[in-house]
Amino acid sequence: MSNNQFKRGELYSVINGMASTAVARRLQKNFRLAGLEITIEQWSVLYHLWKQDALSQQELCNRTFRDKPSITRLIDNLEKQKLVKRMPSKEDRRINLVCLTETAKLLQDKTIELANQTMDEALVGVNKNEIEIVKLVFQKVYDNLL
Amino acid sequence: MSNNQFKRGELYSVINGMASTAVARRLQKNFRLAGLEITIEQWSVLYHLWKQDALSQQELCNRTFRDKPSITRLIDNLEKQKLVKRMPSKEDRRINLVCLTETAKLLQDKTIELANQTMDEALVGVNKNEIEIVKLVFQKVYDNLL
């Protein structure tokens, strides 16, 4: 096996193991320090609902890049914590519309502020151009594997 | 809240939700299609052992960016599948050296070839310079949050 093969493998290792989990862990920690009892996975669902409320579970799958069982259980837990509510769609009885509660709406500003602080910590020494390239590369990777 | 805050949050969402899981899922699928029964997490441990055998669990934590309980259980599962073996260190009786079995050594070439194919699929249209920037950014992010 050539040394080059190992080098390419290393990028996977970098992408999968390092920054995403480091950022996620730090954000989770910052939530906890602020007395917020939500997980980053729950937050990522709320984040999309803050942008547009009353999405179907399938739509949340698409936007958060998770599969259906994962969303089912995330919504289960969010419902237990009274942060969202499943509302049956009137047009299509297969569909649950996931709606924010008032409690969840109040969390928006604080958690997004914490996420921004966390990203600022994470991105010290990284310039705008580099960030754009990372986003571009990730978009390409996602499109390639879709 | 300013629109700019949402934009910064979006990068987190991109980093955490998109490429890493898309790549991981595709690699897992490719393992399965090839009849390999290992998970990508197990593979990431084996990957470091192929580079250097007989590492302590703590050293595997550092290299795979996982915490100690995660490594304990990954090693448990790898041991069940007879891919590694815990060997007590003679210098320090607290330490387990994790050693590859012959079976695991045979998996190296095939799985790394699959990982390379997967990365090639994922990185269509991404040039070397962009890859270098992604690696650099992730290294900076990791160092910032350490």
Add this chain to the structure above:
DNA sequence: TTGAAATAGTTGCATAACTAACTATATGTC
């Protein structure tokens, strides 16, 4: 040399991931 602090590893608990198999509703074709 003995007792405190650090380090290596494990276990219990809660959340989350993926696959496969399932139910219920909607759509489309003969």
Add this chain to the structure above:
DNA sequence: GACATATAGTTAGTTATGCAACTATTTCAA
């Protein structure tokens, strides 16, 4: 209209993650 197919969501089973609390061993310092 009836039946095959597609779509939305749930459930079960296995693996993995993080944190906190635990044991065992080593190191360091009074």
